[in-house]
Amino acid sequence: MLLVNPKATTTNARTRDVLIRALGAAVELAVEETAYRGHAAALAGTARAKGYDVVAVLGGDGTINETVNGLLNPESGEDVSGDADPSARRPALIVIPGGSANVFARALGLPNDPVEATGAVLEALREGRRRTVGLGRALWEDQSRYFTFCAGMGYDAEVVRAVEGLRGTGRKATPARYVNTALRHYLATDKRHPAMTLTGPGIPAVEGLFLTIVTNTSPWTYVGTRPVTPTPWASFETGLDLLGLQRMGPLALAPLIRQMLTEGDRLPSGRHLVQLHDEAEFTLSADRPVAFQLDGDYLGEREKVTFRSTPHALQVLV
Numbered sequence: 001m002l003l004v005n006p007k008a009t010t011t012n013a014r015t016r017d018v019l020i021r022a023l024g025a026a027v028e029l030a031v032e033e034t035a036y037r038g039h040a041a042a043l044a045g046t047a048r049a050k051g052y053d054v055v056a057v058l059g060g061d062g063t064i065n066e067t068v069n070g071l072l073n074p075e076s077g078e079d080v081s082g083d084a085d086p087s088a089r090r091p092a093l094i095v096i097p098g099g100s101a102n103v104f105a106r107a108l109g110l111p112n113d114p115v116e117a118t119g120a121v122l123e124a125l126r127e128g129r130r131r132t133v134g135l136g137r138a139l140w141e142d143q144s145r146y147f148t149f150c151a152g153m154g155y156d157a158e159v160v161r162a163v164e165g166l167r168g169t170g171r172k173a174t175p176a177r178y179v180n181t182a183l184r185h186y187l188a189t190d191k192r193h194p195a196m197t198l199t200g201p202g203i204p205a206v207e208g209l210f211l212t213i214v215t216n217t218s219p220w221t222y223v224g225t226r227p228v229t230p231t232p233w234a235s236f237e238t239g240l241d242l243l244g245l246q247r248m249g250p251l252a253l254a255p256l257i258r259q260m261l262t263e264g265d266r267l268p269s270g271r272h273l274v275q276l277h278d279e280a281e282f283t284l285s286a287d288r289p290v291a292f293q294l295d296g297d298y299l300g301e302r303e304k305v306t307f308r309s310t311p312h313a314l315q316v317l318v
């Protein structure tokens with residue numbers, strides 16, 4: 001089943017038709033266009049229930065996130081942790097970048113061009129090349145949602161919220177818009193009263209966090225072609241990583257930003273930083289509601305979110 005989000009930033013009828021022709025020549029194909037928010041999750045749930053082998057997505061990270069949640073079906077309360085390879089029980093995933101940032105597709109090593117990426121996944125289809133990836137899962141109140149590359153609480157989620165607000169007025173989400181919004185919003189964000197505390201099994205509690213980035217892979221995002229790596233050791237094959245900030249002043253942030261933009265696998269350094277690598281579970285609690293984002297989607301203000309790693313969650317043709 002091919003899911004196309006016609007509203008995703010860089011998706012158009014031409015790339016859709018190229019993809020339909022290319023995939024249609026290789027496999028038996030059903031094509032569905034998403035018509036509203038949440039539609040991709042419903043369609044992916046149907047594909048899973050009907051026993052489709054593969055679900056392909058042409059869209060951005062939001063559509064991929066919905067699709068993955070439809071494939072894993074978190075609302076059923078299904079426990080995927082006891083199974084040696086739970087990924088084998090559900091359709092495999094193909095992603096073709098059609099959004100603005102396409103972090104998941106690029107983190108998998110796909111070209112950030114839909115036609116080139118189509119060539120790459122056709123080759124993977126022909127050769128049966130699959131990679132099993134783990135996912136993150138966020139749980140709050142009575143809800144839960146899987147994430148493919150990141151989640152975050154605090155300043156970073158405030159920036160996502162602000163950009164979503166601008167997109168609501170018809171402006172596009174470009175890297176420049178994110179950077180401008182982040183800079184402008186930095187003046188407004190609370191840099192004096194940290195709200196969050198980190199706890200978890202076997203993890204010493206840390207108080208006084210302003211900003212937390214939780215990742216399932218590296219990079220966390222891209223500015224244009226440049227990867228941004230707050231957690232360079234994170235990978236789809238390990239548990240979850242975290243970078244937390246206990247100071248938000250420019251003297252703390254400037255060197256961190258420089259380190260995050262430097263390629264390589266050196267962890268950012270600084271006394272105000274809190275770092276976790278390859279963890280199965282941890283919880284962020286806040287003494288007031290804090291902005292929360294997941295795979296770049298703003299999900300409201302929350303006071304407590306638990307993050308859990310789900311190993312071997314999904315097979316991706318890549």
Ligand SMILES: Nc1ncnc2c1ncn2[C@@H]1O[C@H](COP(=O)(O)OP(=O)(O)OP(=O)(O)O)[C@@H](O)[C@H]1O
Nearest residue numbers: 008009034035037059060061062063099100101102
């Ligand atoms: N027909 C539709 N009309 C409006 N919104 C839609 C439609 N189909 C899907 N959506 C929603 O569009 C949102 C944005 O899509 P998506 O994230 O795929 O693209 P993007 O925002 O351009 O990419 P990125 O996430 O990389 O910025 C998703 O949350 C999805 O639920």
